[in-house]
Amino acid sequence: MAIISTAGLARTFQTKHGSVEAVRGIDLTVRQGEILGFLGPNGAGKTTTLRMLTTLLKPTGGAATVAGCDLVRDPAGVRRACGYVAQSGGVDGQIGVREELVTQGRLYRLTKARAQQRAEELAAELDLTGLLDRRTAALSGGQRRRLDIAMALTHRPQVLFLDEPTTGLDPGSRADLWALVRRLRDEHGTTVFLTTHYLDEADALSDRLVIVDRGVVAAEGTPTALKLKYGGSVDATLQDTFLAITGRSAAPADTAPVAV
Amino acid sequence: MLLHDTALIYGRYARQILRSRFALLFGVLMPLLYLLFFGPLLTDLPLGEEGSSWQVLVPGLLLQLGLFGALFAGFMIIVETGQGVVERMRVTPVSRLALLLGRVLRDATVFVFQAVLLVLAALVMGLRAPLAGILIGFAFVALLTVSLASLSYALAMKVRSPQEFGPLVNAVSMPSMLLSGLMLPMSLGPAWLDVLSHFVPFRYLVDAMRDAYTGHYTSVHMLYGVLVAVGMTALSVTVGTRVFRTAGA
Ligand SMILES: Nc1ncnc2c1ncn2[C@@H]1O[C@H](COP(=O)(O)OP(=O)(O)O)[C@@H](O)[C@H]1O
Ligand SMILES: [Mg+2]
Numbered sequence: 001m002a003i004i005s006t007a008g009l010a011r012t013f014q015t016k017h018g019s020v021e022a023v024r025g026i027d028l029t030v031r032q033g034e035i036l037g038f039l040g041p042n043g044a045g046k047t048t049t050l051r052m053l054t055t056l057l058k059p060t061g062g063a064a065t066v067a068g069c070d071l072v073r074d075p076a077g078v079r080r081a082c083g084y085v086a087q088s089g090g091v092d093g094q095i096g097v098r099e100e101l102v103t104q105g106r107l108y109r110l111t112k113a114r115a116q117q118r119a120e121e122l123a124a125e126l127d128l129t130g131l132l133d134r135r136t137a138a139l140s141g142g143q144r145r146r147l148d149i150a151m152a153l154t155h156r157p158q159v160l161f162l163d164e165p166t167t168g169l170d171p172g173s174r175a176d177l178w179a180l181v182r183r184l185r186d187e188h189g190t191t192v193f194l195t196t197h198y199l200d201e202a203d204a205l206s207d208r209l210v211i212v213d214r215g216v217v218a219a220e221g222t223p224t225a226l227k228l229k230y231g232g233s234v235d236a237t238l239q240d241t242f243l244a245i246t247g248r249s250a251a252p253a254d255t256a257p258v259a260v
Numbered sequence: 261m262l263l264h265d266t267a268l269i270y271g272r273y274a275r276q277i278l279r280s281r282f283a284l285l286f287g288v289l290m291p292l293l294y295l296l297f298f299g300p301l302l303t304d305l306p307l308g309e310e311g312s313s314w315q316v317l318v319p320g321l322l323l324q325l326g327l328f329g330a331l332f333a334g335f336m337i338i339v340e341t342g343q344g345v346v347e348r349m350r351v352t353p354v355s356r357l358a359l360l361l362g363r364v365l366r367d368a369t370v371f372v373f374q375a376v377l378l379v380l381a382a383l384v385m386g387l388r389a390p391l392a393g394i395l396i397g398f399a400f401v402a403l404l405t406v407s408l409a410s411l412s413y414a415l416a417m418k419v420r421s422p423q424e425f426g427p428l429v430n431a432v433s434m435p436s437m438l439l440s441g442l443m444l445p446m447s448l449g450p451a452w453l454d455v456l457s458h459f460v461p462f463r464y465l466v467d468a469m470r471d472a473y474t475g476h477y478t479s480v481h482m483l484y485g486v487l488v489a490v491g492m493t494a495l496s497v498t499v500g501t502r503v504f505r506t507a508g509a
Binding site for chain 1: 261264265268272275276279340342343344345347348349350351352353354506
């Protein structure tokens, strides 16, 4: 069953220097419980697509449903169904971890007591219990990411959108985050839609890849199928496959750890 | 739900300001300096208005405090946008109006608090005005703050960088202050200046507040002041809420 489906989803920005076609028409479907890697070079339109799918941004063309709710007609339904972690995260450094978690629960209309209880539950689940009374600015990069994800899981969403969740994390924290994503899917059946420009990450974590370039889907399939089709053999590196699809590498070499 | 959400957002930002008590007090420092060093200059000047010079100066200072403070409120949301806090809240079901109201009501509370401190200081220095007039004055400061802070947040969500926001706000605030007679009554100046100032909405607020401070609660000035204050507030809150609903383009 498709939990996300889009048809010709598009967004054009009007700027001082003319219009920018950030997303020119995305067609894709995501099955329930799938981990989807949304891969593409910088500026391909990944963040813009995510912001449309989470109701932050109105599409200028096409349509999409998330958990059966239409983006434009039923934004409230979409908000109930999804959690979103922006690349920048979303917590205030001066505020304590517990306070942010409780406030988030209250924004989802939990009672005060229930919100406090939920904060404890999330902290336990995401290994933040000892950090509840710290200011968020005093967390490490990996801890901050886990807090961002905890915030997005407050209302047990069916779909979790993660925008470049591991950018800037050290290798240990990246591995922890991969384990966390798999666990969310295995234990709760959560569908995870994540963007990345780390090829090894996309390869190791995703059930399926959608590669976008210049605002359209350039290729999609399992990592193995893509390697076979575009890279020439199942042993091709994803790097070569990506190059064959987009004519460019996914990210500047210095920012892309390749070894798994 | 609107009430629940507004209270929640208000609480979040009220706690934020309590964490920086220093900024809270620092905000009153500038008008206090005017009171100390500018107020005594006016004592024996013929200001062409009824009442003492303090009854002319204090309403102007209070509105000036609100004008500058509220117009710069948007800086906070530029920081928050950078941290991703605004988008994080906008993906939750929280009311968009509450995202704005919680913030601007916090701002109004802060400015009314500062206005109370300022009036207390002015009383010590020689201000005498009816209590009802002083309370009406606080209501004007609150409405002015709600309305200007709404516009400031809306603008800040549109421009997104402090480098653009700062100059824009300065370009609005300085002329508005000079043209509305916040410091000295416009009636002292030449006719063209007086006429020009009637195109600046704050002019009507100052006139109304000065009338309140001299006990004229049913004057024409008061009527216009109330109409302008309520009209500005309704318009600004509508604009601000719209931006919170659609922001991101
Ligand atoms: N708010 C905006 N206004 C104007 N242009 C934008 C805006 N957001 C994104 N863009 C442009 O749209 C394109 C796609 O951006 P984005 O979706 O952030 O790409 P990605 O996340 O894949 O790196 C880029 O060229 C970017 O500059
Ligand atoms: Mg991006």
